[in-house]
Amino acid sequence: MLALLTGLVFASYAIAAPFSPPEVPSLPTSFVLVGDSTTAVASGWGNGFCGDNTTSTPSTLKPNTPCINTAHSGATTGSFVAGGWWNITVNAIKGEVVKKRRTIVTIQFGHNDARVGPPESMGTNLTAMVEEVRALGAEPVLITSLIVRNFNANGTINDSLQPWADETARIARQQWTPLLDLHGTSKEYCEKIGPNAAHRLNPTATDNTHLNLLGKIVFGRMVADLLKGNLDPTLLELPIIDNPGLTYNNTHGIASY
Numbered sequence: 001m002l003a004l005l006t007g008l009v010f011a012s013y014a015i016a017a018p019f020s021p022p023e024v025p026s027l028p029t030s031f032v033l034v035g036d037s038t039t040a041v042a043s044g045w046g047n048g049f050c051g052d053n054t055t056s057t058p059s060t061l062k063p064n065t066p067c068i069n070t071a072h073s074g075a076t077t078g079s080f081v082a083g084g085w086w087n088i089t090v091n092a093i094k095g096e097v098v099k100k101r102r103t104i105v106t107i108q109f110g111h112n113d114a115r116v117g118p119p120e121s122m123g124t125n126l127t128a129m130v131e132e133v134r135a136l137g138a139e140p141v142l143i144t145s146l147i148v149r150n151f152n153a154n155g156t157i158n159d160s161l162q163p164w165a166d167e168t169a170r171i172a173r174q175q176w177t178p179l180l181d182l183h184g185t186s187k188e189y190c191e192k193i194g195p196n197a198a199h200r201l202n203p204t205a206t207d208n209t210h211l212n213l214l215g216k217i218v219f220g221r222m223v224a225d226l227l228k229g230n231l232d233p234t235l236l237e238l239p240i241i242d243n244p245g246l247t248y249n250n251t252h253g254i255a256s257y
Contacts, residue, residue, distance in 0.1 A: 029239050030066040030096040032138070034080070034089055034129070035108035038146040039071035043203065043210035045146065046071055048220020057216060060224035062239040066101070068092045076112045077125030086129070093138045102236060103138035106223070108182065110145030110164035111209065119167035126171045141227070142172045144183035146219060149208040151195040157187055180226040186219060192253025200257055214257040221246045 031050070038044040041052070050067035051059025061067055070089045072080060080086055089105075096103040107129055113122040126142065133140040144165035150158045165183035172179035190198040201215030202208060211219060224240050225247050231238060249256045 028099070028101045029236070030099075030101045030103045031061070031068070032089060032092050032096065032103060032105045033067070033069040033071055033108075034086075034105060035071040035143070036075045036080075036111050037071070037073035037210060038111055039069070039106075039108050040073050041069050041071070043073065044071060045211060045216055045219035045223055048211075048216030048218070049223050050220075055213060057213060057220075060220055060240055060243070062241055065239045066096060068096075071108075074112060075109070076116055077109045077122050077129070078116070079112075080109070081125070090132070090136065093133065093136045097137045103136075104141055104227075104231075105133045105138050106141045106143050106180070107133075108143035108145060110161055110168065110183075111148070114161060114164050119163045122164060123167045123171045126168065127175060130171070130175045130177050139178075140175075141178045141180060141231070142168050143180045143223070143226075144168045146182055147186040147190055149190050149195070149198045149202070151198070155191065155194060157191055159187060178230050180223065180230055182219070182223060182226065185222060185226065189222070189250060189253055193255040197255035197257075200255075218246070218250065218256060222250050225250065 033039050033046045033049070035044070039046045041047055046069040047055070047057050049060050050069060051057055051061065070085055070092060072083065072085045075083070075085060093103055093105060107126065109122060109126070130140040130142070145161045147157060147159065148161065152158050161183065169179055169181070171177070199208065201211055201218060203210050203212045221243055228238055228240055246256055
């Protein structure tokens, strides 16, 4: 009888023992950034995301994580292809995929597409980009346009890009593609910190579209945090370095600079 009870005790313990989930697998990850000047090296959030040793811009990524920025100033979804920048991107993607890397390709357009055609035209081109990225064995991630920091007298932002952000979101749903709503997130942040603080992120006093070094850091971190929040962490861990202070300020509408 004692032996039977002892066996039941051990059986109960085995059943009640806490479950240890499997460790998140580690796979080398690369990033390729596609877009216009608001992503590009010289004037966009790309350097704040990837980092840049020449300007002492800190990276949001762990050391030795490839981050290739092919974004081009003035580009639309159409001119990016016609001008050869998409071919450069495709070759960069192939170069990372062949190394057995998880290759994440972010795609952000809208600022210049808004000047040349309706949102649906951009949507057609985004669809083609997403499909080709997948065919190459990489993971497309669509990003809505960074907000232009043009303020109304009442402190709200005069936003003309929402239809193109909406079209990007529509294509993301249609293509079952992760979406980062940088447009909505950056708009909310800039309205909370107000025009004076928002314009301190400008490269010049009147350029409310592009970013100086501080702006690159702020919005590069915003993109990194949106990636962490929108890509399934149970699949593969992203090689992103946490910055609790900057993340807190971004999510609570507090100016960091």
